Amino acid sequence: MATNTRIILICSGKGGVGKTTLTANLGIALAREGTKTVVLDADFGLRNLDLLLGLENRIIYTAQEVLEETCRLDQALVKHKQEPNLALLPAGNPRMLDWLKPDDMQRIVKMLENDFEYVLIDCPAGVEEGFKNAVSATKEAIVVTNPEVSAVRDADRVIGLLNTNGVKPVQLVLNRVRPKMIANQEMLSVEDVTDILALPLLGLVLEDEEVIVSTNRGEPLTLSNVNSPASICYSNIAKRLKGEDIPLIDPAKSGSSLKNKFMRLMQTKIF
């Protein structure tokens, strides 16, 4: 059982492109599919995965206490209130950064492997210690990027580092896609990005104001607003991750007409 656990690092290099949002939403979407999932906040310096999931006030112990062996793993895991299949292992206090080693990350992930089918690791921005610790513990990775040159450049750097660390497979999620801006050639197109990064595209996520609303409320979009454009994208990514064959949306066609929006709703409402 433990060997089949998928350990997936969600990283980007650049900050603010949507790693944590993707982790939270993917976690919920996978849990909803009935998969036992744990999200691990590896961003010890600036933790906020707990915030996004609305679990901040339920944290008692963190990864720090687990590593210090002052509590058991199951005491530190925070079960999600609405999706019992999802658990969060919160990051400890930022001073952990001083002593945390790749071995420690590997130890945590080993423990989680036994009880879960999916371990999603929310990676910190940058390519320094925090990133290296997280990479050492993962098997596969999802690289999140935005259609901007700086985000693509950083993603490229990260992909190179993942490759040299033997992380495989590495898949790409293109976040905050604005079909209108792409059509007007004001934004990098999907092809522009995949052309440089040369990675299999796991999914696109459309720009959606609802993401901000849901983040502030501490309810991931996939939980509260299932039919918003971004939410559909997140659920599709979760399904593709599980091996379902779901076609990618075409940004040239999506979001423009009411009919298409309606069609998307029809397609995703499968019970």
Next chain:
Amino acid sequence: MAEEITETQFISLPPSRKADWTKAIKAKIYPLKPGPVLIDSADWQLGYREIKRLKSILENSGLRLICLNSDLPETLVSASALGIQTHLNITNTINSSMQNTPKTINERNSQKIFFQKGTLRSGETLEVQGDVLLLGDVNPGAHISASGHVMVWGRLRGVAHAGKEGNKQATITALQLRPLQLRISEVIARGPEEKPEEGLAEEASLEKGIIVIKPASIRAFADE
């Protein structure tokens, strides 16, 4: 979990290619079952068209070419362009290059050609003593340099430096030359603003102290 494994079949081609090589292949593949196949083409020098032809011959018999082994980098370069996985038979290459040295590209400067597969991503650098042939792209933010020629079988979008120890004859060649910056010897130039034509390999060289870009010629690789 038991996975179904289709066994990969292996064909080894006879040394040296004859004029009518398709017959030799057809005779070899006749007894094979449909499925994946690995071919060792020994010292056959195959171009892009010939490998395409080889692929279609195989496909007609239900065979899928998954990997091509060869003694010659030239054949591998052509195969890679078709998206075929390749493997260089290293021991053979060393032997053959020892036996007939005049064949190697740079025998006059007795420089080695360094062969690297894979894309250079942002922040990565490849520094080579001698000539370098990269099968893959050089992405923006990556850096490739050599004391001799720089050849990129792919898109060059980063920084390239040829003749970094002062060789003014060094050239930079790429299938798509769209660099951020080019350097030959001590001369530095910014990459061209306009996008080059697709499918046209280009070569940068020093002419009267200025870096110029021209369509690539095979002659460029032969010794000056």
